[in-house]
Amino acid sequence: MxxxxxxxxxxxxxxxxxxxxxxxxxxxxxxxxxxxxxxxxxxxxxxxxxxxxxxxxxxxxxxxxxxxxxxxxxxxxxxxxxxxxxxxxxxxxxxxxxxxxxxxxxxxxxxxxxEGKLICFCLTEPESGSDAASVRTKAVFKENHYVINGRKCFITNGGVADFYSVFATTLPEKRIEGITGFIVAKGTPGLSIGKTEEKMGIRGSNTTEVILEDVKVPSAHRIGEEGAAWWQMMRTLNRSRPAIGAQAVGLAQGALDYLVRYIQEKEWTKGKEDRAGTQFMLADMAVEIEAARALVYKAAYMMDEKVKGTPVQMFSAMSKYFASDVAMKVTTNAVEVLQCQGLTKSHPLERMMRDAKVIQIFEGTNQIQRMVVAHTLLK
Ligand SMILES: Cc1cc2nc3c(=O)[nH]c(=O)nc-3n(C[C@H](O)[C@H](O)[C@H](O)COP(=O)(O)OP(=O)(O)OC[C@H]3O[C@@H](n4cnc5c(N)ncnc54)[C@H](O)[C@@H]3O)c2cc1C
Known part of the structure; x- marks a missing residue:
């Protein structure tokens, strides 16, 4: 090794x-x-x-x-x-x-x-989720600082972070070339936390609105040049989407491991594990998880090795949507195998199924990931 x-x-x-x-x-x-x-x-x-x-x-x-x-x-x-x-x-x-x-x-x-401080990524707004290029949060330059106004939503760790990476437009007519990143520290006047979302899944993660009202940020807290944020965000998402894929693979593997252990150990399943239906489901789960894992680590490898001439954004998008679709299918089928038992909180499978649904949606919906793949193929 x-x-x-x-x-x-x-x-x-x-x-x-x-x-x-x-x-x-x-x-x-x-x-x-x-x-x-x-x-x-x-x-x-x-x-x-x-x-x-x-x-x-x-x-x-x-x-x-x-x-x-x-x-x-x-x-x-x-x-x-x-x-x-x-x-x-x-x-x-x-x-x-x-x-x-x-x-x-x-x-x-x-x-x-x-010091174990936390940071969050504030891009999504009520009027711009998938269409991130139309952020409405505005940053206006005044002498040696910027004044930021806007409303972000569905921000992970919004209510618990010490630092906020906030994306705002400095030149709205320039669309993506007008988006600029800023660091806003917790406690800055005008920065407040709105609604905390009660979600069906990934419930241990804090998801909130983040409100910016005349928030004064020193120019030194601008992340790079004005208008450079789109490139920074794309580089970020290309690296984080394989990790979201890995989260989905882990979730699916955890569900399958639990199911197999349960079938092996528990008396009540005696005989049921021999049924072809159950066996086929288990086999498909194992195969699909391995396929998703291979794609996730291929995307990660491409990023690490800076493989020339490969569209990393395409593999990154593929890994996120394929793995989270697999996690949804595997966890749904794991609940299905245990039937009534699977629906109860006596087992972790219903929690895993709820968590899988969320992974299909955040960090760019799976529909948007499919569009990234198709656009790259057709380019
Ligand atoms: C738990 C959770 C945590 C999150 N954490 C963060 C975070 O930390 N930071 C952050 O900035 N955001 C975060 N988000 C926001 C998340 O990334 C967005 O919810 C997601 O990108 C989708 O945006 P939307 O909900 O506004 O859906 P919309 O963009 O309104 O999409 C609605 C539907 O239309 C489809 N659609 C949209 N545009 C197109 C198109 N052009 N072509 C085809 N179909 C289209 C979508 O795929 C979707 O099915 C989080 C969301 C969740 C649920």
Whole structure:
């Protein structure tokens, strides 16, 4: 095994330990209460899971995308909400890593890496979800600062973050070339949290509106040049979508593992496991999960190796939608195999099924991912 493979295995082992000993015993309760798991923030911070894509010079782990996916997959096997915490931190961080000045990186990345601080990614608005190019949040330059006004919605960690990566338009007529990123720190006057969403799935993740009313942000907190945010966001999403795929693969694998163990151990299934219907379902689940995993790690590999001439955005989109569709199918069929039992909270399968639905929708809907693939093919 070469050094990179050893490092990846070591991340896998660490994530497995945390998943088994710390996350799994909390998963049902996190779903039931919908409360944000501050204890996991502390643990993840200690393990380096909250600074995976932050360069070493700013105190981070500087892992590759493959390791990022491995960690997410292992955590998602027991709790998809808790795996999302790792992804969102990376998504909020990447625009700063790609575009921020050294001063901004020190101001933001160091506390994220060293003090367990949290960051969120504020793009979606009530009138612009899939159509991200039409953000209405406005940033107006005044002397040495900007004044931001707008309303963001469905922001993961909106109510618990210390830093907000906010995307606003500085030149609305320029559409994507007019979008600029800013870092807004918690407590800045005019920044407030609106509605907290009560979701059917991924309930342990905090999802809120973020309201910006005359929020004054120093120019030094602008992420890169004016109009550079589209490129920063696309680079970010190309890297995070395989991780969302890994979250889906982990979730599906967790459901299948549970089902197989249950069928093997429990008296009441005696005889039922021999039925062809059940066997075919189990076989299809295993095959589809392996196929999704192969696609996720292919996308991650392309990103890590910077494979020339390959449309990474296409593989990234493929991995997100294929893996989350597989997770939806696998978890639905896992509930189906256990029938009445599958519907109850005596088993984690109904939670997993609800979580899978959410993964199909966020980080760009699966319909939009299909459009990315088709556009790339036809280009
Ligand atoms: C749990 C959760 C967490 C989230 N976290 C974040 C976050 O941290 N930060 C953030 O910025 N956002 C976040 N989001 C927002 C998420 O990314 C958006 O909800 C998603 O992109 C879809 O936007 P929408 O809900 O406005 O759907 P819409 O864009 O209104 O889409 C509605 C439907 O129309 C389809 N559609 C839209 N446009 C087209 C088109 N051109 N062609 C074909 N079909 C189309 C869509 O696929 C969908 O089926 C989160 C969402 C959820 C549910």
């Amino acid at each position: 070469d050094q990179i493979e050893q490092e990846r295995e070591s991340w896998r082992n660490k994530a497995k330990e945390v998943a088994k000993n710390i996350v799994a015993p909390r998963a049902a309760e996190i779903d039931e209460t919908g409360e944000f798991a501050w204890d996991l923030v502390q643990e993840y911070s200690k393990q380096g899971f909250l600074s995976l894509l932050i360069p070493k010079e700013y105190g981070g782990m500087d892992t590759d995308i493959t390791s990022f996916c491995i960690i997410v997959e292992e955590l998602a096997k027991v709790c998809a909400s808790s795996a999302l915490l790792v992804i969102v931190q990376a998504v909020g961080t990447m625009p700063v890593v790609f575009g921020g000045s050294n001063e901004l990186k020190e101001r933001v990345l160091l506390p994220l890496a060293k």
